[in-house]
Amino acid sequence: MIQTLRCALVGTGAVANLHAQAVAAHPRAELVAVTDISPDAARDFAARYGIAAVHDDLASLLATERPDVVLICTPPGVHREQTVAAFAAGAHVVVEKPPAPSLDELDEMRAAADAARKQLAVVFQQRTGTAAAHVKRLLDSGALGRPLLAQCQTLWFRGAGYFAVPWRGKWETEGGGTTLGHGIHQLDLLAFLLGDWARVEARLWRLDRETETEDASTATVLFERGVVAQVVASAVSPRETSSLRIDTQRATVTVDHLYGHGHENWSLTPAPGFEADAAAWAFPEAEERSDHGPLLRDVFDAILDERPLPPTADAPARSLELVAAIYASADADGRPVTPADLAAHPTHRRGFASPVTDLRR
DSSP states (O other): OOSSEEEEEEOOSHHHHHHHHHHHHSTTEEEEEEEOSSHHHHHHHHHHHTOSEEESSHHHHHHHHOOSEEEEOSOGGGHHHHHHHHHHTTOEEEEESSSOSSHHHHHHHHHHHHHHTOOEEEEOGGGOSHHHHHHHHHHHHTTTOOEEEEEEEEEEEOOHHHHTSTTTTOHHHHOSSHIIIIIHHHHHHHHHHHOOEEEEEEEEEESSOOOSSOSEEEEEEEETTSOEEEEEEESEEEEEEEEEEEEESSEEEEEEESSOOOGGGEEEEEOTTOGGGGGGGOOOSSOOOOSHHHHHHHHHHHHHHTOOOOTTTOOTTHHHHHHHHHHHHHHTTTOOBOHHHHHTOSSTTTOOOOOOEEOOO
């Protein structure tokens, strides 16, 4: 059995710092190597975190270091290539969201993981934290009654400078707009809490930004358990928020945050007649916030113990399929898309490029 996970990091953008901090916090993991398309950026990152080895490219890193885990923090357009290479070299992979710019590419990544008998974990850190786990238990147990209605909002603001990065805002290199790049986080949390989806009807909008992709989207999602959810993703909202609301027969569950949540971000409001039940719904005293740290800790522990990935890191395709259905419905002028439609879709398993209604003035 592996005693200490030797981790390597690909890409040194802002999110890579969260990965490096999570590795440093784990007692049985160490970051041994890094590579980036910019050698200067890689060297600066290595100096910041005391990483011994800097490589010009991933091939050199894999051949020389033979890491146990590769942490991929690069744009989604290169995730498949890098992930498959890491599995071929015998490493487990933790990849940032979105895991790939298409369902076909994600299928290739999952097949490579199975062939190598290694784990593929996708970073959807909104699933983590004691509050999300507590709410999931309440919903799954039936303590709150049947879920009925939901709202999922990712209202963020990304200005012209954000889209000035060459790979952003283009179907070919980013894979999608704010639905894929931003909204997928809250969609993943929604699906984590409510389960599999059954039908999607959606539209894409270009309201203000100079992009090929959408800067806003709207969708209605029907879940298998009968919950109807309204979903909005935006990159043009000055008062930013990431919000979920789930109305059940006995209570309303809400979480309002931006990039991470703790107990103070959640609330449970009992329906009339169920006020006496609220005490049993209280959040646990011990709190852990949603973050990369708990996610990578649980992934590393599963790898070290040779166990399956935890629920906070499994089902890598669930939320990407939901996003793909939003794009596929928009491509069909808002007509409903089911999982069966998506499984045999002639175009949107290969990529998400879809018509965007342009309302800029």
